[in-house]
Amino acid sequence: MSAQTNWAGTHTYAGRIETPRSIEEIQRIVGSAQRVRALGTRHSFNDIADSELLVSLEDMPADIEVDEDASTARVAAQLPFALVAAAVDERGLALHNLGSLPHISVGGATATATHGSGLHNGNLSTAVVGLEFVTADAGILRIDRRDERFAGAVVHLGALGVVTHLTLGLEPRYDVRQDVYLGVPWEEVLGDPVGVFGAAYSVSVFTHWAGDRTDQVWLKARLDDGDLPVADVWRGGTRSVGPIGPVGPVDEDDNTTVQGVRGSWHARLPHFRFDTQPSAQGDEIQTEYFVGLEDAASALSALRELADRIDPLLIITELRTVAADDLWLSTAYERNSLAIHFTWHSRPAEVTAILPEIEAALAPFAPRPHWGKWFAEAHANARYPRFDDAVELMTELDPTGVFRNPYTERVLGLG
Structure with a gap:
C-alpha cells in the first residue's frame, strides 16, 4: 500500500500497512515481524503509531x-x-x-x-x-x-x-443539553476555576489568550431528573441563540451539536457530528498539556503572558477538566487535571518553535503532554510516579521490542 498520512496530514507513515481480517491473521503478522505497531483511525498527530510494519484493524469484524x-x-x-x-x-x-x-x-x-x-x-x-x-x-x-x-x-x-x-x-x-455563553470574562475562569468547570456535567472553555474575555463557554448539563433552568446571562457571558462551533457561528447543518435542545448523551457530549468532517477540516496541528486543577489559575496566567506569541498561530484553545484516576500512564493519574489544548494553524516550524516556550511557562506545574499530540519534551518519566513500573511491564510483555519504535525510544527511553 502506498504511503499514508494521519488524519491531519502532520505525519506520513513510513511502514507497510497490513489489514488483517481475523485474530489469527494478526497473530501471523506479529509473529513474523521484527517491528510492528497497531494503527487506529489516524487521529494522533505525531509518530506514536508508526513503525516499519503497521497493522490496521479496519477490516476486522465490527463486534x-x-x-x-x-x-x-x-x-x-x-x-x-x-x-x-x-x-x-x-x-x-x-x-x-x-x-x-x-x-x-x-x-x-x-x-x-x-x-x-x-x-x-x-x-x-x-x-x-x-x-x-x-x-x-x-x-x-x-x-x-x-x-x-x-x-x-x-x-x-x-x-x-x-x-x-x-x-x-x-x-x-441519560440526556444532555448544551448551552453556549459568549464573552465570559477571564477573571471568572482565573478566579474560580472549580466553579466554572463544575457548573455542568461537561464544560469547555474555547478561547484565545489576549484580551479580558474568553470566546465561548460550553455547558453540557446532564438531565437525569428533568430539564434545568437556562439563564440568558452566566458569569458575565451572554447565551448564544444560534448554532455555533468552537470558532464562531456555523450553518445549521455544520459540524456542531444542537444548542439548547435536550438530546441523548451520545448526540450532545461530542462537539462534532460523526457524519461531518470535524474541527478545521484536518488542516491543523494539535498540542495539549495537563496540569493539576489546583494549579489551574497560575498555569493559565503564565500562558497569558505569552498571548502575543501564541494567538497568531492559534485556531482555538480549549480548556477542560478530567477527574483523577489510577491508570499508570494516564495524564490524569492521581491528579484532578486541567487540560489545556491548542489547535494550531498548520505552520509546523512556528509551532515547533513555540512549544518549548509553552513548556517552560508550564514547568512549575509539572505538565503532562497528551501522548498523541505535538510536544517538545523528550522524556516524560518524571511526571508519572508509576512510570518505571509501566516500562517494566512493557519490557516483560515485549522483551525483544517488537512493538517499539522511534517514539518509544524518544519518549519512554525504550529502544
Whole structure:
C-alpha cells in the first residue's frame, strides 16, 4: 500500500500497512515481524503509531456485544466511539464520557488517555474494564481489574501489543443539553476555576489568550431528573441563540451539536457530528498539556503572558477538566487535571518553535503532554510516579521490542 498520512496530514507513515481480517491473521503478522505497531483511525498527530510494519484493524469484524446484566460492552478496538455509543444507547445504556470527536477509535483513544470533559468524569480510558491483546509472542492476553497489571495496561501507548477488543463499563442512558455563553470574562475562569468547570456535567472553555474575555463557554448539563433552568446571562457571558462551533457561528447543518435542545448523551457530549468532517477540516496541528486543577489559575496566567506569541498561530484553545484516576500512564493519574489544548494553524516550524516556550511557562506545574499530540519534551518519566513500573511491564510483555519504535525510544527511553 502506498504511503499514508494521519488524519491531519502532520505525519506520513513510513511502514507497510497490513489489514488483517481475523485474530489469527494478526497473530501471523506479529509473529513474523521484527517491528510492528497497531494503527487506529489516524487521529494522533505525531509518530506514536508508526513503525516499519503497521497493522490496521479496519477490516476486522465490527463486534459489539452488550451484556445488559453486567452493564458492559465488549467491542472491537477499531470501532469509532460513535458506533459503539449508538449501539449501547439502543439498549438503554451509556458511557460516562465521550471525546469531542466521536470519530476516534475506542482502541486508540483509550491507549493514549484521550478524554472528554467533566470535573468528576474520568477520561475515556477509565471506562475500560477489560482488554484483549495479541502480544509479542503472537499469543493472546486477556486482562481485567483482577490482574495487578491492569492499571498499567490500559494506557499502553501501543507498546504492549495489538489490542483487538476492549470491554467497557456502562451506566443507564441519560440526556444532555448544551448551552453556549459568549464573552465570559477571564477573571471568572482565573478566579474560580472549580466553579466554572463544575457548573455542568461537561464544560469547555474555547478561547484565545489576549484580551479580558474568553470566546465561548460550553455547558453540557446532564438531565437525569428533568430539564434545568437556562439563564440568558452566566458569569458575565451572554447565551448564544444560534448554532455555533468552537470558532464562531456555523450553518445549521455544520459540524456542531444542537444548542439548547435536550438530546441523548451520545448526540450532545461530542462537539462534532460523526457524519461531518470535524474541527478545521484536518488542516491543523494539535498540542495539549495537563496540569493539576489546583494549579489551574497560575498555569493559565503564565500562558497569558505569552498571548502575543501564541494567538497568531492559534485556531482555538480549549480548556477542560478530567477527574483523577489510577491508570499508570494516564495524564490524569492521581491528579484532578486541567487540560489545556491548542489547535494550531498548520505552520509546523512556528509551532515547533513555540512549544518549548509553552513548556517552560508550564514547568512549575509539572505538565503532562497528551501522548498523541505535538510536544517538545523528550522524556516524560518524571511526571508519572508509576512510570518505571509501566516500562517494566512493557519490557516483560515485549522483551525483544517488537512493538517499539522511534517514539518509544524518544519518549519512554525504550529502544
